[in-house]
Amino acid sequence: MKKIEILAPAGNMESLLAGVHSGADAVYFGYGELNARRNAKNFDEDSLHEASHICKERGVKMHMTVNTMVYDREYDEVLRTLEIACRYGIDALIVQDLGVAEIVRRAAPEMKLHASTQLTVHNVSGALQAKELGFSRVVLAREMSREEIAQIKKQVEIETEVFVHGALCMCVSGQCYMSSVIGERSGNRGLCAQPCRLPFSSGRRGDNGYALSLKDLSLADRVRELAALGVDSFKIEGRMKRPEYVAAAVSQFKQALEGGQADLDLMAAVFSRSGFTKGYFEGKTGIEMFGTRQKEDVMAGQKVMKGLSDLASKDVARVGVDFDFLLRDGEPVRLTALDKEGHCAQVQGELPQKALKAPTNEELVRRSLEKTGGTFYRLDSLHTQIEDGLIYPASQLNALRRDALAQLSEQRGQIHPIPFEKVERTPQSKHQPHKFALRASVRQISQLTENLCRECELLMVPLEEILRNADKLDKAILPKIAVSLPRVVFGDDIKQLSERLKECRRLGITHLSTGNIGGVHLGKELGFTVHGEFGLNIASTGCLQEYERLGLKDCLLSFELSMARARAIGGSLPRGLLIYGKLPLMVTRNCPIRLSGCGDCKGFGTLQDRKKEVFEVRCQNRKYSEIFNSKPVYLADRMNEANDFDYGLLYFTSESAKQVDKLLLRYTQTHEPMENITRGLYYRNVK
16 A cells, blocks of 8 residues: 555644654644634744754655635735745645646646635546646545545546545535624635534434534544555644544544554544534535534543543654664673664764673663654664674764764754745736626526527527527527536536537537636636636636636636725736625535425525524535525615726525516616625625
8 A cells, every 4th residue: 555644634733743643644734813712723934944954854744725815915925925835845835726826836846736625626627627737635625425535536647635534514615605794704805604513404304403513533543445545645634623632533544544444433522513424525515514512522522632642742752763783892882773764864982882781682681772762763783893802882872872863863853945046026007997788697598588688799608408498498598698617516527517518619619608617627628718717716817827828718706705805916817796686605515404304395495594594505406515605795876886897796686577677677777776785705805
């Protein structure tokens, strides 16, 4: 079985030490503000210097998270963070924002890039696009099954990092906007308030009142299957967890990889939500995956913390050493220590004495040199040259061993900076928009009214809806239609979508709309004119320019932006705003309204939160569900503020044809106010 990396979370120095001491091969952590766990203690430069020395000594890799979407004003902070990462020899950066990745490629081309799970890579096309962008590894979405992981491993030559233990988000990573819309704290900016752990009820059978709270994941008893898939790294979630949690998870996965059996009861006692789930990995979603933190879960943890605290504080022997010992009459005793990376330390002792009784032999030397307990070293081999009749005290042998290993540690702990060159931001003039136009996104063909088709320059229609109603489509509007890809397509999306997209081409449709990096790649490969949706999370000039380089014709900016931040984005690529519609707060693979199975479900339901707000839930062909905000964004009475953009998107979900026309009239003629609406996040300060 190939060597698989155990990757441990490090929200602070204590957790980093716990992971390292327990046998982790790598740790991941945040520095400063540009990381997806801004509420963790994280690291400053002093603690990072210490951590780097500790990890380098032990051969533990360090992955720094720069995995949030960034704003233009944070360009200098990105550079400072990258410079620090290079200074301390960080092994890889975990990145979400393509603009950040582009800065890294220019300023530090030797720095490895890992595509964060926040980039929502969950299919073959996404992995192919990540590879083309220079990422050496993709952190795959947590919702993927065994078979879907295998499809990527078989078709894309790129390292894969898979979540094997820890919390599961209800929403696919990178696509959750609930925290920002409800509480102005963005998950895409590292400040998720975890509203999904609060009460939400569907009123359906099996609902425990927490319809968005999943159990934690653990695949500790599936390591052989994961290894057979060719997975490169086992990622343990938990940068907000205590050191004992890290020690338990790392030690048990290490034990499992070495052929033993992981103690799932121990891991559950440390932290779980009514136990663990393997539902996504096994392809079995449903009620069994849901759970909350119970009093019993908390009490169980108190019984095991002391032992785990001891485990977290003691080094595991991980660095093998070859010793060479020389004992000759009339010469100072010499001990040489050599590790597998070629570091070499040599120390000398006093002259040996003539033995009056038991002379020093190889067995006595071995006993002293094996005493590496409490350190991260172990004796791998011993070569001795010992003349007969000489003695060298064990106490002095022990001192030689300590001195040799100290020298070796000093060499191993040296930090080798990565070349870094400060690059200036490419000057960008203010965007000059074209004449403002309207576009519409519909869920059903029946919403394509005559008025809508006339007033809008482009009409986004779901792929399945086009193919189901191909014979009903007016040929006159086909040039205006953009086939809208599903928001998530797990596994081999090329096999699932290519033929159906080619059928759209045969119908005369040449435009494609997507909110996923994999969809951008697939659309480009099939020759479509590709338009970007909100799911790409474009929030800066750098990110926008990267998607332009990938072939986007235009893009919808992130609706988490304020109006002022959206206006400030430069570059020449045409861009738009979502100006009407119920914001999609989550896209979920596990349906929150049919926990006991689909049955006769019509694909629609509602959730109610603790404040009695009602949220629509709509299913997409039993593949995934979307949860929508209770009130629609409405800007018809403030359309003069959209003049700095190229288009506005009317995002229709449950509206009837009559309602579509009524709303269209407001946006094109009357511009009157409307009640029971929201302005979204355009006039709020999302953190």
